[in-house]
Amino acid sequence: MSAEEFRRQGHAVIDWIADYFARIESFPVLSRVRPGEIRSQLPQSAPRAGEAFEQILGDIERVILPGITHWQSPNFYAYFPANASGPAILGDLLSSGLGVQGMLWSTSPACTELETQVLDWLVPMLGLPEHFLSSSTGGGVIQDSASSAALCALLAGRERATQFHSNRHGCDGKLVAYCSTQTHSSVEKAAKVAGIGALNLRQIEVDANFAMRPEALERQIAVDRKAGMIPCFVCATVGTTSSNAIDPVREIARICREQDLWLHVDAAMCGTAALCPEFRFLHDGVESADSYCFNPHKWMFTNFDCDCFYVADRKHLIRTLSVLPEYLRNQATLSGAVIDYRDWQIPLGRRFRSLKLWFVIRHYGIEGLQHHLREHVRLAQEFAGWVRNDARFELAAPAPLNLVCFRLRHGDGANQKLMEALNSSGDLYLTHTKLDGKLTLRMCIGQTNTEARHVQEAWRRVLEETARLTA
Ligand SMILES: Cc1ncc(COP(=O)(O)O)c(C=O)c1O
Numbered sequence: 499m500s501a502e503e504f505r506r507q508g509h510a511v512i513d514w515i516a517d518y519f520a521r522i523e524s525f526p527v528l529s530r531v532r533p534g535e536i537r538s539q540l541p542q543s544a545p546r547a548g549e550a551f552e553q554i555l556g557d558i559e560r561v562i563l564p565g566i567t568h569w570q571s572p573n574f575y576a577y578f579p580a581n582a583s584g585p586a587i588l589g590d591l592l593s594s595g596l597g598v599q600g601m602l603w604s605t606s607p608a609c610t611e612l613e614t615q616v617l618d619w620l621v622p623m624l625g626l627p628e629h630f631l632s633s634s635t636g637g638g639v640i641q642d643s644a645s646s647a648a649l650c651a652l653l654a655g656r657e658r659a660t661q662f663h664s665n666r667h668g669c670d671g672k673l674v675a676y677c678s679t680q681t682h683s684s685v686e687k688a689a690k691v692a693g694i695g696a697l698n699l700r701q702i703e704v705d706a707n708f709a710m711r712p713e714a715l716e717r718q719i720a721v722d723r724k725a726g727m728i729p730c731f732v733c734a735t736v737g738t739t740s741s742n743a744i745d746p747v748r749e750i751a752r753i754c755r756e757q758d759l760w761l762h763v764d765a766a767m768c769g770t771a772a773l774c775p776e777f778r779f780l781h782d783g784v785e786s787a788d789s790y791c792f793n794p795h796k797w798m799f800t801n802f803d804c805d806c807f808y809v810a811d812r813k814h815l816i817r818t819l820s821v822l823p824e825y826l827r828n829q830a831t832l833s834g835a836v837i838d839y840r841d842w843q844i845p846l847g848r849r850f851r852s853l854k855l856w857f858v859i860r861h862y863g864i865e866g867l868q869h870h871l872r873e874h875v876r877l878a879q880e881f882a883g884w885v886r887n888d889a890r891f892e893l894a895a896p897a898p899l900n901l902v903c904f905r906l907r908h909g910d911g912a913n914q915k916l917m918e919a920l921n922s923s924g925d926l927y928l929t930h931t932k933l934d935g936k937l938t939l940r941m942c943i944g945q946t947n948t949e950a951r952h953v954q955e956a957w958r959r960v961l962e963e964t965a966r967l968t969a
Contacts (some may be wrong), residue, residue: 499551507551515587522571526924529567537566554945555921567927568598572948575928575956578739578767579944582801585861589854592803592901599702600848603836610837613640613852616859617806623864624772624792625754627785630808632837633825638808639842640851644842645684647791647807652688652814655760657818659730669693675731675767676700677968678710678745679739682764699725707896708743708933716753734787737768738781739896740931740940741903746769748783756788766805767944768772771899772799772876774868788814795947796899797874797944798867800858804851807842816841829947871948874900877953890964894938902931902941910937912967920965926956 499507539561569580572871576646599859617638621630630636641647656673657665664673673694677685679701689699700722702715719729734745747763753760763784769792771777784790791807794800809815822831830836840846857863862870885904894903906912913930917939921927931938943953 501751506748507555507697508663509553510555514558514703518568524567525563526566526568526573527563527568527571527573527927528924529923530922531565531922531947538559546673546900548878554619566894569873570945571927572945572952573926573956574948575938575941575943576927576947578793578796578847578942579609580802581797581799581944581946582645583632583799583858583861583946585776585857586800586854589857593850593853596853598850600850601840601846602728602826602828602838603832604830604947606850607836609649609848609850609852612850612856613839614638614837614853616856619809619859620629620806621808624769624861625775625778625781625873626772626790626808627810628938629785629810630790636810637812637837637842638806639839640805640848640855641791641805641843641854642803643684643795644682644764644770644791644793644805645687646760647789647805648682648684648733648764649688649691650684650807650819651733651760651762651789651791652685652694654696654809654815655731655762655819656692658760659728659758660818660864664693665935669695669697671698672726672728673730674727674731675698675704675720676729676759677733678702678704678716678735678738680704680708680710680740680743681733681735682739682766685733685764694730704743708724710745710750710755712746712749715750719757719759728756729759729764732861733762733764736763736765736784737901741933742897742899742901743895744780744898746783747781747787749785751783754788760789761787763787763791765792767796770794772897773798773864773872774871777871777875777899794858797871798855798858799862799930808853819843863921874943874948877948877950878902878941880950881941881943881953881957890968894933896938900943901941903931903938904941905936906964908968908969913937913939915967916960916963923959923963925959928956 538746570582583598597611598606603610615633618631631773675689675694686696700718702710705711722729734747734750736744738836752759768780789809791805793805795802831838878900881900885891885893891904893905894905928939930942931940
């Protein structure tokens with residue numbers, strides 16, 4: 499592709515995306531295709547000769563678009579948001595254009611230094627402890643996902659507990675890790691990958707608000723020690739996936755300090771809310787954690803993938819993950835004066851992800867980000883109020899921020915039908931969980947362009963379908 503053609507087609511692609519955003523509300527939010535439908539429209543094998551770019555882009559519209567679930571629709575309330583924004587997309591495009599591998603400082607110094615600086619910016623922005631700063635003992639790094647952050651944290655915790663023995667000799671089945679019954683499944687996956695074993699991940703019971711019970715954690719650690727096991731790691735969650743429960747981090751941190759366990763705090767979606775001082779209660783106790791992560795790719799207007807992972811003391815993480823083959827040796831690394839982020843993550847290669855985050859923070863400014871987050875929380879609280887005031891419904895869990903867990907009082911069947919009616923209409927998309935064994939609908943408000951009118955319409959549709967169901 500010549501530079502001139504690239505320029506021309508690049509304009510066409512940006513135009514296509516801008517038009518897509520302009521008409522996004524006209525599509526059913528949840529894709530309606532059946533399994534295999536998209537694939538059946540694709541040729542059996544790759545083309546022998548190259549094709550015209552116009553033809554390829556035309557297939558995006560014709561073949562791909564029907565199979566898209568519109569995560570960027572303001573009527574998307576499912577799972578957690580993956581909210582994107584213009585500055586993030588353009589930052590990511592520049593990252594692709596530069597096409598650098600930032601595995602070492604020397605393979606592209608700007609890739610490392612911008613990342614360090616942006617992650618340092620976020621420490622005071624979120625009210626995080628100063629030892630997470632790169633100028634202190636710790637530091638931050640961008641991971642692809644909160645799942646990778648959990649795995650890195652668990653590996654570092656494993657190594658600290660075994661004095662780096664398991665790195666050399668492997669695990670002996672004695673290490674145990676802890677989370678709650680509500681912790682995201684990525685921690686179970688991390689336990690499998692890290693050689694801890696899923697059965698050695700203790701899922702601690704939760705209280706009536708779905709937050710981990712610290713006294714149950716303490717009891718389980720004592721039982722495990724008595725049985726000759728080696729506790730090494732605890733994951734606390736600030737904003738669980740099912741219900742946005744907030745584990746008591748301060749109390750869990752006290753136990754971890756007394757027991758010398760690595761404490762990882764997973765604030766995947768909710769951490770972003772701490773940009774607003776009134777939501778900093780979320781980070782109570784995080785100053786005693788060994789590691790922490792949140793996902794700008796969920797609620798901070800930064801398209802996937804972008805997870806910010808911080809450690810209080812980087813030397814454990816680096817010693818756990820560092821391997822230095824001859825072909826990566828270089829003067830800058832040997833001087834000790836630079837950060838090589840390859841030692842802070844699982845893969846070697848890494849994209850220039852800080853560009854999109856930098857663009858987002860500079861475009862919105864702290865005040866702009868706060869404005870949007872406050873609006874999302876306000877809209878969710880309003881929705882929760884409507885649920886509370888309608889005797890046919892109940893709130894299934896506290897709604898501290900932007901997630902409302904609610905259900906009809908008519909049982910699982912009715913809630914399932916309500917959800918299916920709403921989602922198949924294409925007007926909005928929400929998903930479910932089970933709380934106290936009951937099917938519960940989750941209304942998570944966090945898409946970049948969701949406004950009051952969208953949320954009002956969503957509630958109107960909930961009422962309409964409920965009336966139809968209960969008629
Ligand atoms: C609390 C929590 N942690 C971790 C994850 C996993 O996120 P990622 O896709 O970044 O691995 C999620 C995803 O929803 C989550 O809700």
